[in-house]
Amino acid sequence: xxxxxxxxxxSDLELASPASEETxxxxxxxxxxxxxxxxxxxxxxxxxxxxxxxxxxxxxxxxRYYRDLLPASPPGPGQQYAFEVDLDRCSGCKACVTACHSLxxxxxxxxxxxxxxxxxxxxxxxxxxxxxxxxxxxxDPGCLKGCPVGAYEKDAxxxxxxxxxxxxIGCQYCIFTCPYExxxxxxxxxxxxxxxxxxxxxxxxxxxxxxxxxxxxxxAIRVVDQGDVQSDAQVxxxxxxxxxxxxxxxxxxxKTEQALPRNMLPADFFAVRPARQHMxxxxxxxxxxxxVGAFCVDRxxxxxxxxxxxxxxxxxxxxxxxxxxxxxxxxATAHLGRPQYAFRALIGLRTSWLSREIAAFGAFAGLGAAxxxxxxAEVGTLPLPFTLPxxxxxMLGDAAAVVGLIGLWCSIMLYVVTKRRFWSFDRTAxxxxxxxVVLGIATGLLSTFAAMxxxxxxxxxxxxxxxxxxxxxxxxxxxKLAAExxxxxxxxxxxxxxxxxxxxxxxxxxxxxxxxxxxxAVVAGILLPLGFIARLDSGDALAALIVMSVCLVVLTVGxxxxxxxxxxxxxxxxxxxGLS
Numbered sequence: 001x002x003x004x005x006x007x008x009x010x011s012d013l014e015l016a017s018p019a020s021e022e023t024x025x026x027x028x029x030x031x032x033x034x035x036x037x038x039x040x041x042x043x044x045x046x047x048x049x050x051x052x053x054x055x056x057x058x059x060x061x062x063x064r065y066y067r068d069l070l071p072a073s074p075p076g077p078g079q080q081y082a083f084e085v086d087l088d089r090c091s092g093c094k095a096c097v098t099a100c101h102s103l104x105x106x107x108x109x110x111x112x113x114x115x116x117x118x119x120x121x122x123x124x125x126x127x128x129x130x131x132x133x134x135x136x137x138x139x140d141p142g143c144l145k146g147c148p149v150g151a152y153e154k155d156a157x158x159x160x161x162x163x164x165x166x167x168x169i170g171c172q173y174c175i176f177t178c179p180y181e182x183x184x185x186x187x188x189x190x191x192x193x194x195x196x197x198x199x200x201x202x203x204x205x206x207x208x209x210x211x212x213x214x215x216x217x218x219x220a221i222r223v224v225d226q227g228d229v230q231s232d233a234q235v236x237x238x239x240x241x242x243x244x245x246x247x248x249x250x251x252x253x254x255k256t257e258q259a260l261p262r263n264m265l266p267a268d269f270f271a272v273r274p275a276r277q278h279m280x281x282x283x284x285x286x287x288x289x290x291x292v293g294a295f296c297v298d299r300x301x302x303x304x305x306x307x308x309x310x311x312x313x314x315x316x317x318x319x320x321x322x323x324x325x326x327x328x329x330x331x332a333t334a335h336l337g338r339p340q341y342a343f344r345a346l347i348g349l350r351t352s353w354l355s356r357e358i359a360a361f362g363a364f365a366g367l368g369a370a371x372x373x374x375x376x377a378e379v380g381t382l383p384l385p386f387t388l389p390x391x392x393x394x395m396l397g398d399a400a401a402v403v404g405l406i407g408l409w410c411s412i413m414l415y416v417v418t419k420r421r422f423w424s425f426d427r428t429a430x431x432x433x434x435x436x437v438v439l440g441i442a443t444g445l446l447s448t449f450a451a452m453x454x455x456x457x458x459x460x461x462x463x464x465x466x467x468x469x470x471x472x473x474x475x476x477x478x479x480k481l482a483a484e485x486x487x488x489x490x491x492x493x494x495x496x497x498x499x500x501x502x503x504x505x506x507x508x509x510x511x512x513x514x515x516x517x518x519x520x521a522v523v524a525g526i527l528l529p530l531g532f533i534a535r536l537d538s539g540d541a542l543a544a545l546i547v548m549s550v551c552l553v554v555l556t557v558g559x560x561x562x563x564x565x566x567x568x569x570x571x572x573x574x575x576x577x578g579l580s
Contacts, residue, residue: 107188112193158197162196170338229251291325445533466533477526490503514565
């Protein structure tokens with residue numbers, strides 16, 4: 001018995017020894033080629049062995065490592081899933097960032113999770129914490145409310161905020177409405193994308209990639225009461241230096257056993273850099289406001305011009321304003337990642353100011369076209385098979401002006417609801433309405449001079465209008481410049497807040513842009529109108545047309561520069577490290 005057992009062990013050892021392996025290899029070499037290939041195909045590949053290993057598993061093989069990082073039960077009524085981050089455990093290794101990037105197949109430069117740094121304290125007792133951050137799956141998500149195409153949904157059972165890639169048109173407005181700038185643009189795909197808490201993994205009881213990859217177990221998934229989230233937001237219980245949780249009620253919990261010092265701030269808190277300028281939006285806003293201002297000025301012309309002069313001015317003015325409105329709508333589509341789906345933008349009329357803006361300016365362009373056609377029909381340039389009643393043309397003009405003003409209001413509110421202080425109602429309204437007034441007056445003067453050149457000279461009515469318009473233009477331009485400059489007063493603020501950072505940008509990185517903008521406005525909006533147009537006589541129609549053309553072009557360039565700073569000078573609070 002013992003001898004047989006010993007023999008078996010010796011035999012096993014011989015089979016496992018290097019000598020026996022060499023023997024096996026020599027035997028394989030003596031096999032026919034076909035037989036050797038068949039034997040090789042019968043061997044399991046690494047993928048097949050991995051699949052066989054998992055085939056009979058009742059739960060993920062790594063579950064023992066993250067079971068405690070998942071809630072014991074799913075959310076109940078009034079509850080939802082949320083991230084929990086232990087600041088004492090986070091080492092800043094960015095394993096979570098790498099895992100998220102790898103599992104979700106993100107492109108280069110695209111990230112749904114970021115790692116930042118908080119520091120404070122004193123030289124004798126410094127405090128430093130690394131912070132990992134992603135989408136906060138807010139109770140009241142701004143991305144969902146602002147999306148014009150309904151490309152977001154908040155799951156009723158889990159509270160997870162998902163982005164619907166197929167529905168997205170790439171307008172990027174959700175980046176503005178999210179105070180944490182979580183949605184990220186994928187330029188190649190033409191859409192924005194964001195974290196969905198690996199909801200497909202959660203549904204199978206498996207942890208999200210970032211949770212599973214964290215070597216220190218600093219990230220966990222917990223169930224939170226939405227009522228508690230709202231209560232905590234009342235005292236800004238979130239992270240130092242981060243946007244106020246009262247805006248969208250973020251659900252992520254950051255915990256630490258240490259008492260954070262009062263001077264705890266993100267490491268990049270004092271770093272300011274220009275934001276994106278969004279040139280398609282810049283052009284759209286300036287041109288729509290110019291067109292709206294021109295239509296509103298058109299409704300004032302009958303109070304100043306005699307009927308004979310009015311009949312000459314209106315067709316020119318209406319066509320010019322209409323052309324700019326159509327050009328503005330074309331420029332807006334250039335901001336979309338997938339402009340072929342722009343028709344979806346009306347889906348969000350109930351909740352999105354962007355949908356309302358698009359609807360209003362679409363109707364404005366239609367009414368403007370009808371009004372321009374009616375004016376041309378009245379002077380015989382556009383023959384119609386029927387005669388328009390005399391009240392139709394004024395009604396179309398009034399309707400176009402009113403709908404244009406509604407569109408202007410939607411443009412203002414579109415940025416106000418983002419809760420950025422630099423985009424507050426008073427600042428945004430002063431800029432947008434100011435552009436409409438300044439450019440509208442300049443357009444009215446240009447149309448008048450163009451019509452008077454054809455008439456052979458300036459009559460007394462157009463001459464009076466030109467002088468009044470020159471003074472009005474100078475006053476409107478000076479008022480708008482003063483309103484824009486008011487933000488620079490925040491350079492004296494002791495607290496390095498959002499508006500002070502904006503003022504710093506306007507005087508440093510954006511200083512040359514701002515000076516060029518002011519130069520355009522002063523020359524074309526004040527000096528030329530007061531120095532030349534206000535001193536016209538009846539024989540200067542052609543010269544006035546040339547000067548006013550220069551004024552309008554330079555003023556428009558100045559407004560474009562101003563709108564570029566409106567976007568680029570935005571410097572809102574950010575999560576430590578930021579996501580963009």
